Amino acid sequence: MKFVIGVDLGTSAVKVVLLNQSGEIVDEVSKEYPLIQEKDGYSEQNPNEWIEKTTEALKELVEKFEGDVSSIEGISFSGQMHGLVLLDENRQVLRNAILWNDTRTTEQCKQIYQLVGEEKLLDITKNPALEGFTLPKLLWVKQYEPQTLEKAKTFMLPKDYLRFKMTDEIHMEYSDAAGTLLLNVAEKKWSDEICKLVGLDKKLCPPLVESTACVGTVTESFASVTGLTTTTKVFAGGADNACGAVGSSILSEGKTLCSIGTSGVVLSYEETNDRDFQGKVHYFNHSKENAFYTMGVTLSAGHSLSWFRDTFARGEEFTSLLDGLANVSIGANGLLFTPYLVGERTPHADSIIRGSFIGMDASHKRIDFARAVIEGITFSLRESIDIFRESGKTIDTIISIGGGAKNDTWLQIQADVFNAKIIKLKNEQGAAMGAAIIAAYGVGWYGSLEECASDFVSYDKTFEPIKENVEKYNELFNLYKLVYANTKDLSQGLKKFRKM
Numbered sequence: 105m106k107f108v109i110g111v112d113l114g115t116s117a118v119k120v121v122l123l124n125q126s127g128e129i130v131d132e133v134s135k136e137y138p139l140i141q142e143k144d145g146y147s148e149q150n151p152n153e154w155i156e157k158t159t160e161a162l163k164e165l166v167e168k169f170e171g172d173v174s175s176i177e178g179i180s181f182s183g184q185m186h187g188l189v190l191l192d193e194n195r196q197v198l199r200n201a202i203l204w205n206d207t208r209t210t211e212q213c214k215q216i217y218q219l220v221g222e223e224k225l226l227d228i229t230k231n232p233a234l235e236g237f238t239l240p241k242l243l244w245v246k247q248y249e250p251q252t253l254e255k256a257k258t259f260m261l262p263k264d265y266l267r268f269k270m271t272d273e274i275h276m277e278y279s280d281a282a283g284t285l286l287l288n289v290a291e292k293k294w295s296d297e298i299c300k301l302v303g304l305d306k307k308l309c310p311p312l313v314e315s316t317a318c319v320g321t322v323t324e325s326f327a328s329v330t331g332l333t334t335t336t337k338v339f340a341g342g343a344d345n346a347c348g349a350v351g352s353s354i355l356s357e358g359k360t361l362c363s364i365g366t367s368g369v370v371l372s373y374e375e376t377n378d379r380d381f382q383g384k385v386h387y388f389n390h391s392k393e394n395a396f397y398t399m400g401v402t403l404s405a406g407h408s409l410s411w412f413r414d415t416f417a418r419g420e421e422f423t424s425l426l427d428g429l430a431n432v433s434i435g436a437n438g439l440l441f442t443p444y445l446v447g448e449r450t451p452h453a454d455s456i457i458r459g460s461f462i463g464m465d466a467s468h469k470r471i472d473f474a475r476a477v478i479e480g481i482t483f484s485l486r487e488s489i490d491i492f493r494e495s496g497k498t499i500d501t502i503i504s505i506g507g508g509a510k511n512d513t514w515l516q517i518q519a520d521v522f523n524a525k526i527i528k529l530k531n532e533q534g535a536a537m538g539a540a541i542i543a544a545y546g547v548g549w550y551g552s553l554e555e556c557a558s559d560f561v562s563y564d565k566t567f568e569p570i571k572e573n574v575e576k577y578n579e580l581f582n583l584y585k586l587v588y589a590n591t592k593d594l595s596q597g598l599k600k601f602r603k604m
């Protein structure tokens with residue numbers, strides 16, 4: 105039997121999965137790491153912690169593996185998007201990585217519009233300037249830590265840095281490069297024009313490759329600490345959402361994905377690069393060559409639930425926190441939650457807005473709050489679905505993955521709020537699975553990602569929308585949408601009282 109490994113470098117943890125040639129997950133190991141949030145809007149991680157935890161996870165996986173390690177033919181990656189990693193000329197990390205959910209860069213987003221122009225930016229990158237993307241972070245470092253940028257030789261994204269530490273090779277692949285705001289998405293090359301207009305040296309941009317490209321083999325030093333062999337081929341991999349799409353077989357037109365990890369996304373496959381969503385949703389290169397996807401992003405999806413647990417039920421498992429969720433009626437007994445814990449992206453690109461519970465009543469119990477959090481996250485994702493529906497897409501079936509797909513009641517809530525059939529996969533780890541599929545295709549087990557995904561991805565259960573629930577949720581959703589407009593000024597006023 106032969107094997108491949110998929111590594112998903114998430115925001116809350118790294119997950120490594122060992123897959124056999126029949127597409128079965130033989131083993132998986134996960135290691136958590138923290139977010140560093142020193143100030144309001146800041147969100148960083150230490151890249152060396154990613155390496156440490158991934159090394160530990162791979163070592164554990166290999167130690168438990170009973171077969172011949174050289175039968176692990178390939179390894180590939182999925183990673184949290186947009187995070188800025190800066191390396192000096194000795195390939196050493198210059199500062200903590202600034203992550204996708206860090207919103208300190210509102211000023212730099214405005215600068216990008218002034219320097220590039222909104223129309224040109226959309227034309228070249230297919231996306232608006234959002235705080236989470238990488239270019240605003242580069243400009244923030246240029247403005248506030250100029251000595252760091254002067255020392256920088258190259259910038260990287262999280263999983264590309266991890267792959268570099270395994271192979272000694274520096275690359276970036278298209279699906280993640282698309283989230284930097286420096287890539288000409290349609291032409292698949294770094295944009296000279298944007299680099300010039302914003303005053304960044306294009307030499308900072310690493311060489312570009314396809315997600316499925318073999319970029320080397322595991323180095324001797326990495327093999328010696330993990331137990332892997334130096335014959336294992338390393339494939340570039342993809343952005344976590346692109347890999348989530350591969351790992352859920354979202355590889356043809358008409359397919360929709362909902363992924364609830366730390367962030368939450370609703371993603372739709374696009375065959376071409378010429379649809380016009382006026383920047384209302386992100387438009388990125390897929391991990392499948394010359395394909396694309398559009399997506400709406402809720403910044404704090406799973407994060408809202410983990411924040412709620414860590415703040416009010418520290419140490420409890422999600423399963424116990426959510427015990428009794430199904431017994432709380434729709435609308436959490438009159439409680440609404442908006443998940444704007446670190447600001448929002450879709451449909452409100454707003455770094456200042458913050459979350460709220462509306463309708464607190466003396467009778468509310470902790471489980472009502474938990475239900476309100478889950479419903480609020482789901483309403484937020486419904487706003488992305490509505491953008492897609494308004495553009496003419498039919499969304500009647502959605503594959504749901506990520507930590508949020510672990511709870512069946514939440515999956516039924518998704519079916520009722522989205523008014524669509526929800527499919528749960530046998531393995532909710534779509535992104536790690538996607539990475540493993542890229543490796544399986546890369547080593548030649550299959551002739552295409554589609555063939556591999558159709559063999560490896562299998563459905564577990566489906567959740568049909570219940571008409572009566574859909575109607576109740578439609579009414580609640582209309583109230584939910586009013587909360588943003590009514591709390592926008594309040595959030596602005598409270599800004600100066602936040603942790604600076």
Ligand SMILES: Nc1ncnc2c1ncn2[C@@H]1O[C@H](COP(=O)(O)OP(=O)(O)O)[C@@H](O)[C@H]1O
Binds near residue numbers: 423
């Ligand atoms: N048993 C569970 N029930 C409901 N939600 C869960 C459960 N386990 C995890 N989650 C949610 O999933 C999130 C983590 O999802 P994951 O896909 O692992 O994230 P990431 O890829 O960002 O690291 C948690 O923040 C939590 O909200």
Ligand SMILES: O=C(CO)[C@@H](O)[C@H](O)COP(=O)(O)O
Binds near residue numbers: 186205365401
């Ligand atoms: O910023 C985005 C997408 O644009 C996020 O989706 C990140 O890619 C993080 O993903 P998770 O850790 O939540 O999976």
